[in-house]
Amino acid sequence: MRMMGYLKTKEYLTHDELIERIFQEYRDCDKKKYTSLFLSSLSSNKLSYRSGLPVFAIMQSFPKHSFTPCKKSASEKALFDKMNEEDKAFVISRIPCKYCSSLKNIEVDIELIEECFSEVGGLIGHNPLTYYHYLLQTNKLEIVKPIESDFRIFSEIITVLLQANEKETVKKTVQSKIGKIRGFKSNTEQRQVLLETLGYCSILETKEHKGLLEHYTNCASTPRKTHSSDWNCPVDFWSGKDGINKQAFRFWFEEYKELEQFWK
Known part of the structure; x- marks a missing residue:
């Protein structure tokens, strides 16, 4: 049911x-x-x-x-084993799942x-x-077909990424250029999550930090490039030298001929 x-x-x-x-x-x-x-x-x-x-x-x-508690250290396990059943149940209720x-x-x-x-x-x-x-x-939601301006905006976003120099990240110049695309209204936060979406799609990834298309990573506990970074993996580690994953791009957008230049 x-x-x-x-x-x-x-x-x-x-x-x-x-x-x-x-x-x-x-x-x-x-x-x-x-x-x-x-x-x-x-x-x-x-x-x-x-x-x-x-x-x-x-x-x-x-x-x-199913719910699978994160592993405890040896000392934590020894202490846990000495608890009564009620205390064990309380501790388990406060331990996060290792998968999510x-x-x-x-x-x-x-x-x-x-x-x-x-x-x-x-x-x-x-x-x-x-x-x-x-x-x-x-x-x-009802399905909505994209129009010409949608394809133009997305093409310009991808072009900005492809034209980034080798050491350039998404966090400053790239994001700023995307914000200036004609007809694309957005603020910094909205552009950040859009670029992170391309990371989850494996379009923006690195050799060491993959997207989610084929390799699962618990996004709630992924590493950050620096302690102060508020960007999510894998985009947090991306730079211009990484380019785009054409195979992943094709997986997501192969039904749109307007975008085929980015996987061919």
Whole structure:
């Protein structure tokens, strides 16, 4: 029986219930719809159209799993083994899952998640509740076909990335140039999550830090290039010398002849 397709505030879900809901929504996802919405957001500035693709990209390798606590150190395990069953249950409830960093029981609080979905156009946090809400809401949207200006804007974004010099990152000049593209309304945060989406899609990645198309990484615990960086992996490590992954680009956008120059 299909679970209810909505979330109530003040509700609690177990980790395993939420993972099951995520995969129910994922089974209903259509790649063409998600990429069409993403492209259509560029000229329309409808940021909710853009938000689904990063989660759909992560789901390409996201493992279906039961709650699995992160491993404890030897000293922590020795202390844990001495606890009574009630104390053990409490400790387990505070330990994150090693695959997704979620706790065993999750309070449903979606106010900020809804705001990010509608006003940011990408992922601010990485947790199963966010993934579920983004897939749920995107699956409710009608498919929207991109228009000429969407293809032009996206082509110019990719061209800026391809023309970056070897040591140039996405964080300053590249992002600034993208912000000046005609017809593309965006602020710094929106451009950052858009570029991070291309990272999750494996279009922007490095040899050492891969996207999520084929290799799963727990995005909630990935490394950062510096302690002060607020960019997510793999884009945090990308520079102009890395270029774009043409195979990944083709996987996502091969149905659009307007973009074929970037994978041929």
